[in-house]
Amino acid sequence: MKNLIIASTSTVFGLGYLEYLFPVLENHFKNVSTIVFIPYARPSGITHDEYTSKVADAFEKIGKKIIGLHTFENPIEAISNAEGIFTGGGNTFLLVKQLHQTGVMTALKTALLNGTPYLGCSAGSNITGLTMETTNDMPIVYPPSFQTLGMVPFNINPHYLDPIEGSTHMGETRETRINEFHAFNTQPVLGLREGSWLEVRGEKITLKGELTARLFKQNQNPIELETESDLSHLS
Amino acid sequence: MKNLIIASTSTVFGLGYLEYLFPVLENHFKNVSTIVFIPYARPSGITHDEYTSKVADAFEKIGKKIIGLHTFENPIEAISNAEGIFTGGGNTFLLVKQLHQTGVMTALKTALLNGTPYLGCSAGSNITGLTMETTNDMPIVYPPSFQTLGMVPFNINPHYLDPIEGSTHMGETRETRINEFHAFNTQPVLGLREGSWLEVRGEKITLKGELTARLFKQNQNPIELETESDLSHLS
Numbered sequence: 001m002k003n004l005i006i007a008s009t010s011t012v013f014g015l016g017y018l019e020y021l022f023p024v025l026e027n028h029f030k031n032v033s034t035i036v037f038i039p040y041a042r043p044s045g046i047t048h049d050e051y052t053s054k055v056a057d058a059f060e061k062i063g064k065k066i067i068g069l070h071t072f073e074n075p076i077e078a079i080s081n082a083e084g085i086f087t088g089g090g091n092t093f094l095l096v097k098q099l100h101q102t103g104v105m106t107a108l109k110t111a112l113l114n115g116t117p118y119l120g121c122s123a124g125s126n127i128t129g130l131t132m133e134t135t136n137d138m139p140i141v142y143p144p145s146f147q148t149l150g151m152v153p154f155n156i157n158p159h160y161l162d163p164i165e166g167s168t169h170m171g172e173t174r175e176t177r178i179n180e181f182h183a184f185n186t187q188p189v190l191g192l193r194e195g196s197w198l199e200v201r202g203e204k205i206t207l208k209g210e211l212t213a214r215l216f217k218q219n220q221n222p223i224e225l226e227t228e229s230d231l232s233h234l235s
Numbered sequence: 236m237k238n239l240i241i242a243s244t245s246t247v248f249g250l251g252y253l254e255y256l257f258p259v260l261e262n263h264f265k266n267v268s269t270i271v272f273i274p275y276a277r278p279s280g281i282t283h284d285e286y287t288s289k290v291a292d293a294f295e296k297i298g299k300k301i302i303g304l305h306t307f308e309n310p311i312e313a314i315s316n317a318e319g320i321f322t323g324g325g326n327t328f329l330l331v332k333q334l335h336q337t338g339v340m341t342a343l344k345t346a347l348l349n350g351t352p353y354l355g356c357s358a359g360s361n362i363t364g365l366t367m368e369t370t371n372d373m374p375i376v377y378p379p380s381f382q383t384l385g386m387v388p389f390n391i392n393p394h395y396l397d398p399i400e401g402s403t404h405m406g407e408t409r410e411t412r413i414n415e416f417h418a419f420n421t422q423p424v425l426g427l428r429e430g431s432w433l434e435v436r437g438e439k440i441t442l443k444g445e446l447t448a449r450l451f452k453q454n455q456n457p458i459e460l461e462t463e464s465d466l467s468h469l470s
Contacts, residue, residue, distance in 0.1 A: 013403035044411060045418025091415050093374075133374050138412040139328075139381060140368050140419055146377045159406035168248035170429055171394035176279060177373040180326050183280025184375055194405055 003028075003117045004151055004200040006128050008158045008192035010089050010121035018058045018121075020195065024208075026062050028117055032084035034065040036072075038108075040098040041090025041123040055088060069104070079107040082116055089122025089158075092135040096127060097143035109149050118151075122158045125192070128200075129155040134181055134189050136174070152198065152205055153187070153235040160191030160214060175214075175222065182218040188234055189216040198231065205231040238263075238352045239386055239435040241363050243393045243427035245324050245356035253293045253356075255430065259443075261297050263352055267319035269300040273343075275333040276325025276358040290323060304339070314342040317351055324357025324393075327370040331362060332378035344384050353386075357393045360427070363435075364390040369416055369424050371409075387433065387440055388422070388470040395426030395449055410449075410457065417453040423469055424451040433466070440466040 005021070005028050012020045029035060039051040052068035059066050066086075072078035079085065085108070087095070099105040105127075112118050120128050126135050128151040132143075136159060163173040172180070178189050191214035192198070199206045207213050212224040215234070225231070240256070240263050247255045264270060274286040287303035294301050301321075307313035314320065320343070322330070334340040340362075347353050355363050361370050363386040367378075371394060398408040407415075413424050426449035427433070434441045442448050447459040450469070460466070 009405050011405050013405060042418070043407075043415075045415050094415075094419070133376070135374065136406060138369060138371070138416060139374060140412075140416040142368075142381045146374060159404070161404060161406065169394070169396060170244050170246050170248060171371060171396065172278075177375075180278075180280050180329075181373060181375040183277070184329070 001115050001202040002112060002151060002200050003115050004112065004128060005119045005197055006125040006152070006156065006192075006200065007119070007121045007197035008125065008160065009194040012195050016058070017054065021197070022062055024197070025119065028119065029062075029064055029084050032064065032117060034067060035059060035084040035086050036069055036078055036082040037066045038069045038085065038087040038095075038099075038104070038124070040069075041088055041092065041095035043088070043090035051088060051090075055086065075102050075104050076107040079104055079111050082111060084117045084119075085111065086119040087121075087124030087127065089124055091140055092123040092126050092132050092137045093139050093141050093143055095123045096132050096146070096148065097141050099127070100144045105149070109151075112149065112151055125158050126156050128152055130187050131155060131185075133185065134178060151200060152231070154231075155181075155187055155189045157189055157191045160193045175216075178216045182216065186218050188218075190214075190231070190234075191216065191222075196227075203232055205234070207231060236350050236437040237347060237386060237435050238350050239347065239363060240354045240432055241360040241387070241391065241427075241435065242354070242356045242432035243360065243395065244429040247430050251293070252289065256432070257297055259432070260354065263354065264297075264299055264319050267299065267352055269302060270294060270319040270321050271304055271313055271317040272301045273304045273320065273322040273330075273334075273339070273359070275304075276323060276327065276330035278323070278325035286323060286325075290321065310337050310339050311342040314339055314346050317346060319352045319354075320346065321354040322356075322359030322362065324359060326375055327358040327361050327367050327372045328374050328376050328378055330358045331367050331381070331383065332376050334362070335379045340384070347384065347386055360393050361391050363387055365422050366390060366420075368420065369413060386435060387466070389466075390416075390420075390422055390424045392424055392426045395428045410451075413451045417451065421453050423453075425449075425466070425469075426451065431462075438467055440469070442466060
């Protein structure tokens with residue numbers, strides 16, 4: 001049975017890395033002592049070691065040990081044997097490229113369907129959707145596919161940003177971009193604002209955090225979903 | 236000899252479509268009566284016909300006729316025979332996918348190397364760089380390659396945006412994204428602000444418009460380039 005926390009962001013303004021999620025994570029990983037960390041998204045291009053060390057410092061505060069996936073000789077086996085898994089944010093193209101090239105994408109899907117507790121933040125959340133095609137990231141490398149894990153029956157847009165009122169910038173707003181996505185794709189897109197997350201327990205998907213989330217469906221006006229909304233039947 | 240106008244945006248705040256560029260375009264297309272328009276980027280998912288009609292209305296004001304590339308039976312031949320070419324903005328992934336799938340990417344490269352006058356805006360400018368990997372767009376479709384025309388020896392980031400001072404949003408700034416690009420790629424990236432354009436005449440590349448542009452090179456601090464800067468030797 002699926003057991004995931006899918007967070008818009010690792011960090012909310014004014015707090016330390018993952019800090020706003022600590023109470024949630026203590027419960028989510030309560031039967032886990034060691035978490036395998038997938039550092040492939042490499043925010044700002046930092047190394048796998050640097051990234052893992054930052055994550056280990058944060059999880060130490062809730063008594064969990066972190067091991068970077070890059071330190072295992074066989075990453076597929078490491079994922080299959082993991083007690084718990086965390087995929088951090090960074091660049092989604094980089095993350096998805098490496099997940100496909102190493103075969104970890106498939107192993108990860110199997111592990112999550114088998115119930116391994118999972119945390120994703122930002123890029124690590126984007127990959128729990130059907131495809132990575134609603135990422136905000138720059139395509140700095142070319143992945144062999146845009147397909148992702150499909151742990152929820154829709155796409156995720158993390159760090160969802162409302163249009164900036166009075167802006168004179170002519171580049172597209174996030175909403176315009178998601179509407180363009182829907183000119184060519186049918187699945188719903190959930191815009192998760194920073195501070196929101198999804199809790200997935202089996203087939204039940206619940207919106208958590210204090211904010212509303214913005215739901216986009218093809219050929220329909222977007223709607224705001226209240227926290228604690230049940231998204232299980234969305235498709 | 237190459238003959239290109241590569242503009243950050245089609246539209247600046249407060250003016251009509253292409254209006255700020257009319258004086259430049261009258262000169263650029265002075266020996267051209269009919270321009271072939273490439274509508275593949277489809278902003279907001281509008282149809283090729285709708286997009287072409289909008290562009291035709293604008294060019295009528297400077298006495299030029301527009302024909303949409305989608306109306307030709309053989310788009311490769313149409314590009315080879317064009318007097319002038321314009322690629323409009325929209326979604327770069329969609330544009331690049333269709334350019335590669337139709338074979339127009341190769342035909343366009345040949346035409347531009349042969350001196351056909353070209354205008355690109357936004358996505359249509361992004362494709363004049365070495366790759367599309369510094370686009371701001373959402374990856375709503377999967378192109379067979381990220382390679383583009385290489386009419387300039389660097390990558391372009393159109394609609395370049397400076398970090399918003401005092402922002403509490405934790406998503407990456409444009410500068411952070413371009414730095415991530417440079418963790419994995421060596422070519423320079425030119426951040427072109429809205430209202431700026433490049434003029435390419437043969438091997439000479441000049442920054443035009445009233446603003447400075449921001450140049451990013453791997454492992455170096457970014458620098459601001461004044462208008463009229465010569466970018467010919469950038470690589």
